[in-house]
Amino acid sequence: MSFLTRLEFFAPCPRGLEGALATELRELSILASDPAFAVQAPTAGGVPFSGTWTTVFVANLYSRIANRILLKVVTQSYCDEHDIYALTHEQPWEQWFNASRTLRVDVTAIKSPLRSLEFTMLRIKDAICDRLRERTGSRPSIDTIEPDVRLKAFITATACTLYLDTSGRPLFKRGWRLDKGIAPLRENLAAGILRLSGWTSGQPLFDPMCGSGTFIAEAAQIALGIAPGLNRHFGFEKLLHYDLSAWKHMKAQALDAQHSSYSALSSTLLIYGGDISNKMLAKATANLRRAGLPMIPLQRCDARDIVAPCNHPGVLVINPPYGERLSVHHRRTRCCGNNIAAFKDVHSNDASSIFFRVFGDVLKQRFSGWQVFALSPNRGLPGQIRLRESTKTVLYNGALECRLFCFNLALS
Ligand SMILES: C[S@@+](CC[C@H](N)C(=O)[O-])C[C@H]1O[C@@H](n2cnc3c(N)ncnc32)[C@H](O)[C@@H]1O
Incomplete structure (x- = not known):
């Protein structure tokens, strides 16, 4: 993958701020003078957009409103957990990170027929670890507190989307607000x-x-x-x-x-x-x-x-x-x-x-x-x-x- 490969993203944000985030991202695309940085119409909970690796840097460094910048790896239809294991296993994870990195997987679902999100999360994690072991000889460890790589799965009634979280800790954690009261605003x-x-x-x-x-x-x-x-x-x-x-x-x-x-x-x-x-x-x-x-x-x-x-x-x-x-x-x-x-x-x-x-x-x-x-x-x-x-x-x-x-x- 080159630095110019076109990538798809989703930036979640506090509900109610989707329009404001879309405007902010459009301004950032002008600041970055990156013709590949294209912002789509906001959806409930965030804004889809596309771009390159430059876009990843710009959005993470400058967005004041996004919670995170998620890079879409795949969206595919599914019927059950076996399909989700298979579609996860097909992805070239070895091109994204190596097995020495620690991993955390989070699953969010809306109207999904799956019985257990915990089980689905484990199947996704197994598929990534199995793929890396088959391709590289070793498998990543899991770290739920301070992982190197965070993977987010978003599952609807019919489709599963896998994202790599390019932000890590949420973007509202700027690093300066160490002193808080009882009810600080994000x-x-x-x-x-x-x-x-x-x-x-x-x-x-x-x-x-x-x-x-x-x-x-x-x-x-x-x-x-x-x-x-x-x-x-x-x-x-x-x-x-x-x-x-x-x-x-x-x-x-x-x-x-x-x-x-x-x-x-x-x-x-x-x-x-x-x-x-x-x-x-x-x-x-x-x-x-x-x-x-x-x-x-x-x-x-x-x-x-x-x-x-x-x-x-x-x-x-x-x-x-x-x-x-x-x-x-x-x-x-x-x-x-x-x-x-x-x-x-x-x-x-x-x-x-x-x-x-x-x-x-x-x-x-x-x-x-x-x-x-x-x-x-x-x-x-x-x-x-x-x-x-x-x-x-x-x-x-x-x-x-x-x-x-x-x-x-x-x-x-
Ligand atoms: C919900 S907190 C504000 C949180 C703030 N936006 C933040 O992000 O940290 C409400 C604040 O109002 C202050 N407060 C309560 N009664 C007040 C009053 N009569 N006059 C001025 N401040 C007051 C409290 O001390 C508290 O810090």
Whole structure:
């Protein structure tokens, strides 16, 4: 197989972000000036596209929204597990990786008549190991925790597709977010929300409930042109066609671009964060430092007391505490009789409604002209904030169905 062989891919992403991912991949195909890089219409859960090995490098290094970049090895119809063993065994795995690599196989099925996905996974694994033993004299070991090579099988009622995972660890694991709170957003969901919001780097961006700093770090990386994959390794590095010099060249280009935009733009960022918890602010600060970002103003604040951080209207983005996972903190300064922060957690729906009503009033009074984006599984949020949403988009935060509400605050 040559470096120019045409390959087919599928990039899964958080549900609800398929259109945003397709747009991102189209932009990457232009950046890569790779005529083979062609993006197809999104399907539920991701985007199919085609390209070459250059495409593998570009998509892994630069996609902020994809979960992974999967390289399609085969799609074939099947009736039972024997067919799946046979179609797996027919593939030239020895051309992709050698038997010294460790392997993990994952199976996902929709409407499949197969009785046991565990058994199907074992048949796929056996077929690969048998093929490699027959062709090379040795078979790979299995490692379910930190495998060198990950194989994904996607099985429908009639067809089985096998993919090699060129990413390895999921792409939202950028390598900088080691400090987390109770309910951090995945980095690619945050990046996708920023894209859906239409925020551009010349506009102010404010997250007053920033937690571990995911929106802020993703926004700053976008503004500074930092490639999200610069500080991590990828699954393709363990494959046989991996061209180290081409990959090093592409990474060096990304690093050069980062250095020049960093020196030109780092003092112009209009990105602000806050949180009621000092502990979360310390985590966010550590994360931003690890992400290689300049000092971004973070301040301790109660969302009910915030003021606009700059004179120009911009985008306020929040992922407020979810009833079932976190509680909204309420300050008790008045009853304490001083300004030393003392907090209690309020779990009741009533308390949450009161909190959001006050927060909504603050938005209306102090954020005229701003656009507010709130990600929440709470469908009653607009009623609680007492603002009518201009759009609402269904997005999944892992398995949790959420809405991204957009509120346009009138100019006063
Ligand atoms: C769901 S978490 C946000 C997670 C964040 N998007 C991330 O990726 O880490 C909600 C955050 O709101 C903060 N919070 C709760 N009540 C608050 C309040 N009244 N004012 C400001 N922040 C508050 C919590 O400390 C928590 O960090």
